[in-house]
Amino acid sequence: MKSFEIGAGFGLDNLKLADRADPTPGHGEVLVRMRAASLNFRDYLTVIGQYNPRYKLPLVPGSDGAGEVVSVGPGVDEWKPGDRVMSCFALDWISGIPGLKQVRNSSLGGPIDGTLTEQRVFPSRSLVAIPDALSFEEAATLPCAGVTAWSALATETQILPGQVVVVLGTGGVSIFALQFAKMMGATVIVTSSSNEKLEKARALGADHIINYRDKPQWAKEVRKITSMEGADHIIEVGGAGTLEESLKAVKFFGHISLIGILAGNAKDLNLLPILMQNVRMQGVLVGSRNALEQSARAIDAHKMKPIIDRTFSFVETVSAIRYLAEGKHFGKVCISIP
Ligand SMILES: NC(=O)c1ccc[n+]([C@@H]2O[C@H](COP(=O)([O-])OP(=O)(O)OC[C@H]3O[C@@H](n4cnc5c(N)ncnc54)[C@H](OP(=O)(O)O)[C@@H]3O)[C@@H](O)[C@H]2O)c1
Structure with missing residues (x-):
């Protein structure tokens, strides 16, 4: 089988297709033919050596994926060949x-081999069934970006109808957060550097839009929209460069999810x-299998579709990562695996 490997060293030029032996499932394991993966900003950082330069190479990148069960090892009775499954981000x-x-x-x-591969063996307990209405590409967006947004809004806090959620930017996590927050009945404010992306966010249900390039002091706009009260919850994907504005x-007693x-x-x-605002700051690190199951059920019940900006073929993975790094996308960038 073929896998993409970061081989000779970190860097996009060192991400190459490699031949590997076909894996076989052991006790409690499932062999999955991967059909799709989605790209996350962490995958880009991993490939260029900025996520964790101590990761051992060669390493197959890819934080999430979806595929079909090929065979199961001894002791597995919850899956059978042909089942459509997605992987958890942290298998344990x-x-x-x-x-x-x-x-x-x-x-x-990172640190273990990821999903940019034609086949992979997973522990049986680390797989979740794909909702019927989702394609493999759509399902592949859930385990990392989808679960992160879900954890921020549903696990670490519970968004109530009518609360105000601010979503920074229009990347993978943020667009999931927009969709989930609308599902929960929140009023959502989306910021972006692009008016075109803001119009797309509005079409997805954003109640208010702010261009953070035109309005670098975007917190003032949030205050105006909220009768000077401020937002209940902020999906903070910018970090140090945006936190000061998020705090304004x-x-x-509001909540900031530091993602x-x-x-x-x-x-x-x-x-x-x-302290003066009694702000609750919560770091979010993706989420558990339980969170993946919950988010999948919510997506199924609300007939929600993950937003895919563009799907690249497996052999175009390096171009796809470059495309993600340019930040022109809206929602998710996916890889279709033959
Ligand atoms: N903690 C976790 O568990 C977890 C999980 C997933 C991701 N992450 C992290 O969360 C971040 C987003 O991940 P992602 O996969 O969603 O990335 P992504 O899809 O690559 O998101 C890129 C988008 O972020 C927006 N952005 C960039 N700088 C911004 C700024 N200064 N202010 C507001 N928005 C800004 C831009 O939106 P516009 O083009 O609209 O301006 C850009 O298109 C990354 O840092 C990633 O490492 C963390």
């Missing part, structure tokens, strides 16, 4: 609060607003 994190090693040592696409936009560092990871920051 089933539910609740996990041990550090459970997550760190079992995360796909969040309401007294990404697209706008940098270090900066002098005035911490006073966090």
